[in-house]
Amino acid sequence: MSPFVVMRKRIAFLFLCATIFFGILVIRLGYVQLSQGADLRKKADDSHFRGVPVAPKRGNIEDRQGNVLAMSVSSETVYAIPAEVRQSGRAKEMAQTLAPLLGKSASEIEQHITKRTALEYIQKQIKPEVAAQIRALALPGIGTTEDSQRYYPFATLASHIIGFAGIDNQGLEGIELTRESELKGIAGSILQEFGANGIPLPQAEHQYLAPKQGNTVRLTIDKNIQLFAERELQKLMSGQGINMNGQVPKSASILAMDPSTGEILALASAPTFDPNRYQESDPSTRRNIAIQNGYEPGSTFKIITLAAALEEKKIKLQEHYFDKGSYTVLGKNVRCWKAGGHGDQTYMQVAENSCNPGFIEMGQRLGMDKFYKYLRDFGFGQKTGIEMSGEALGILANKKKATALDLATMSIGQTNNVTPIQLLTAVSAVANGGTLMKPQLVKEIVGPSGRVITPFEKNEIRRVISEDTSKLEREVLESVVTNGTGRRSFLPGYRVAGKTGTAQKVANGGYIQGEYVASFVAFAPADNPKLAMLAVIDGTPFYGGVVAAPVLQTVMLDSLRYLGIKPDAQAPLTPGKPMPGLEFPPIKKAATVPSVLGLPISEAQKVLTQAGFTGMTEGQGETVLDQIPHGDTQVEAGSNILLYLGADASAPTLAHWWEEGDEDIAAIYSLTGRVPIEISPLGQ
The missing domain is CATH 3.40.710.10 (DD-peptidase/beta-lactamase superfamily)
Known part of the structure; x- marks a missing residue:
């Protein structure tokens, strides 16, 4: 084969390889550009854009008539960009300047603003006038952003239902917790372009993504x-x-x-x-006993x-x-x-x-x-x-x-x-x-x-x-x-x-x-x-x-x-005539039951009568072995006291149950299986 032919074959082979290579490259570039372009752009933006989150306002909690029971009020948060603070070389000076404004120690603030993080919150929910003072200082790497905090205008009203939200505006108890997804909203952000050294670029691009407010939860409560x-x-x-x-x-x-x-x-x-000051409350008061x-x-x-x-x-x-x-x-x-x-x-x-x-x-x-x-x-x-x-x-x-x-x-x-x-x-x-x-x-x-x-x-x-x-x-x-x-x-x-x-x-x-x-x-x-x-x-x-x-x-x-429910013309204006034996005595004041344990029945009856009570007996014997209610118990004056009689002190310990309102009965149970007993209602 002539050298010329060999040369032509080699050139054709090289051209084919180059064509395949460039074809693969074009396909790959097309795939990257069309399929992965958005993701790659986002990664690039993330590497040089830094966002300061803007908290959304939580949705209101209202009663069935639209009265606001929980709302969010505007506040501000102080943040730091530690890379910029370190670059300025003024960390200690800035910490000492911010300390009296934020009510924190300078060392604590310095620790925050020099952390190895992209963004660090120094203090949340500060007063607007304090935020204005901090902005006026124009400290490098220190800024403020919009925030909100939860406020309960009726204080304790319906607090066990509403619950409360924490300092990060997250629901912690009650409806604030169970309806967190509807109430919390979607956070926005302020984006600024930074260089590789963490310093904002001059004439840098800024973007503002507005937060989306949470939904209102309207309760059935009136x-x-x-x-x-x-x-x-x-x-x-x-x-x-x-x-x-x-x-x-x-x-x-x-x-x-x-x-x-x-x-x-x-x-x-x-x-x-009060959910406005839930941190100060005893946890037992927050228990929803109903x-x-x-x-x-x-x-x-x-x-x-x-x-x-x-x-x-x-x-x-x-x-x-x-x-x-x-x-x-x-x-x-x-x-x-x-x-x-x-x-x-x-x-x-x-x-x-x-x-x-x-x-x-x-x-x-x-x-x-x-x-x-x-x-x-x-x-x-x-x-x-x-x-x-x-x-x-x-x-x-x-x-x-x-x-x-x-x-x-x-x-x-x-x-x-x-x-x-x-x-x-x-x-x-x-x-x-x-x-x-x-x-x-x-x-x-x-x-x-x-x-x-x-x-x-x-x-x-x-x-x-x-x-x-x-x-x-x-x-x-x-x-x-x-x-x-x-x-x-x-x-x-x-x-x-x-x-x-x-x-x-x-x-x-x-x-x-x-x-x-x-x-x-x-x-x-x-x-x-x-x-x-x-x-x-x-x-x-x-x-x-x-x-x-x-x-x-x-x-x-x-x-x-x-509710506008008017009285019924057919409804009685006074209660009907009581059933025989159900006449109501007037409510009497509390009186303390004397203890008559161990006394002879005659003496026990005398003590109870002098205290204004009536003694009723159960069992055989001349000595009081137990009594219901027990001594030093407060009941209505004039109540009946049940006395258990016997010849020795071996009677079992008793428990009792008072039933049915004014006609509440006392069902007394012996822990050894003695009969449940009911006595006449107190006050009769």
């Missing part, structure tokens, strides 16, 4: 109803509560709900705190027992039940609070009288399976799903281990542990026609433009009882208020349905002497409920009808008037 509730709680916590005689409860809560939709209109707890605390509901739970018995047609309201004064279960007697019992009565009167043996009979007719079915259907032993962190489940007795005696005590509101929100939700199902609703705190989400982004939707969980059963029980509970044991909650001209309850507090496996959880639940108007309310007062020496009913009566009356 500010005025919340105010009514918190006003009464404040009276209680200051010792000015009705019939409290200066006693201050440990805690209390009042809840209000629209039973037809599940909207929470008020959720007030005491003690409370959601996170459980208690034994006492007679308010009889509403559920009655609903189940009516729905399953285990009783008829005109059917007669004879109360002989006690109910025997597994060889144990549960005595009626009325000496000798109520005798012959209809089941309507059983409800009016809050007759424990009658309600125990309802539970026994239902049986264990049906009773637990309704416990679950009404939502007990499970979370309601309300939008609050830390909601408690409540505690139900283990069905597999429960006995007929457990069924008896559960039927009258003992043994099981419920939360206030669970009980109000369950009673609202009875009031609204039989449907269990999910309790809700957020009515709608509104964008910065004012457009509703997420509207309210009521959430029906399940039907629990029929509309006929609901209507029937509403009539029964209205009769309880008009003619029965709930008459201290009577509102002239309004049809109110309700039930009182009192539970002795449990601690360390036993009951605390002289301390009760007094409660009252009610809804109105009874024939078409618009408002369901529950008051729970923890740590009171008195009972549901004495303490909780008047508190709720005041809040409900103010709320009904505020």
Whole structure:
């Protein structure tokens, strides 16, 4: 082959290789330019553009009427660009200049402004005048940027619901936490071009990316109803509560709900705190007891027992039940609070009288399976799903281990542990026609433009009882208020349905002497409920009808008037004639029970009489072995004191339970299995 041909082949091969190389290069450049260009440009910008974040304003939190409960107000943040500070060589001088303005030590500030970071915050949320002074100094590498801080204009109002936001404007508790994604907004930034040495370039390009404000969260809470509730709680916590005689409860809560939709209109707890200064508050005051605390509901739970018995047609309201004064279960007697019992009565009167043996009979007719079915259907032993962190489940007795005696005590509101929100939700199902609703705190989400982004939707969980059963029980509970044991909650001209309850507090496996959880639940108007309310007062020496009913009566009356619900011309203006044996004595002042332990019965009776009490005896013997209430306990003056008699001091320790408001009974349990006993109500 000639040299010329060889040369031509070599040239052609080299040309082909060059063509392939340049082809690959063009393809690669095209791919980089078209596919990766945006990302590479961003990386390049990031390497020489530095952004100072501009915090967005959190969205407002409002009540259902648009009243602002939480808002963001403008403030400023001081920042440093450490590379520029170091380049200036004036770090110490700048630290000493800034120290008196920011209220920090010069060494602390110097440590911040010389850190090996691209951007360092020196202090957040400073006053505008301080920010202006710092800008006027024109210190190299030191600047200010727009910021905001959270402000709660009504201070403690609804603080357990709203929660609070931290110094970085992040939600920490309450709605501020659960709705963080809607409230926080999107941060903006101020971008400036820097050289490789970290110094701003002369005539550098600046970019401003505006922050996007957060959305407004509009609650179902009504500010005025919340105010009514918190006003009464404040009276209680200051010792000015009705019939409290200066006693201050440990805690209390009042809840209000629209039973037809599940909207929470008020959720007030005491003690409370100011979210503007949450750091100064005791963590215990921030506990949302209406959601996170459980208690034994006492007679308010009889509403559920009655609903189940009516729905399953285990009783008829005109059917007669004879109360002989006690109910025997597994060889144990549960005595009626009325000496000798109520005798012959209809089941309507059983409800009016809050007759424990009658309600125990309802539970026994239902049986264990049906009773637990309704416990679950009404939502007990499970979370309601309300939008609050830390909601408690409540505690139900283990069905597999429960006995007929457990069924008896559960039927009258003992043994099981419920939360206030669970009980109000369950009673609202009875009031609204039989449907269990999910309790809700957020009515709608509104964008910065004012457009509703997420509207309210009521959430029906399940039907629990029929509309006929609901209507029937509403009539029964209205009769309880008009003619029965709930008459201290009577509102002239309004049809109110309700039930009182009192539970002795449990601690360390036993009951605390002289301390009760007094409660009252009610809804109105009874024939078409618009408002369901529950008051729970923890740590009171008195009972549901004495303490909780008047508190709720005041809040409900103010709320009904505020909502524009006019009195019913057909509603009674005075309570009906009391059932025989249910006449109300006047409320008496607190009196201290003397201890008569170890005294002969004759001497013990004399001591009690001189102190203004009446002694009742149980057992055989001449010596007082135990007494309920115990010595030094404060109760209403003129109360009955139960004395246990015997010949020695080997009687077991007893615990007791006070039930049913003014007619609150004392069900006393021996820890060795002695019979549960009920004595007449205090003050009678």
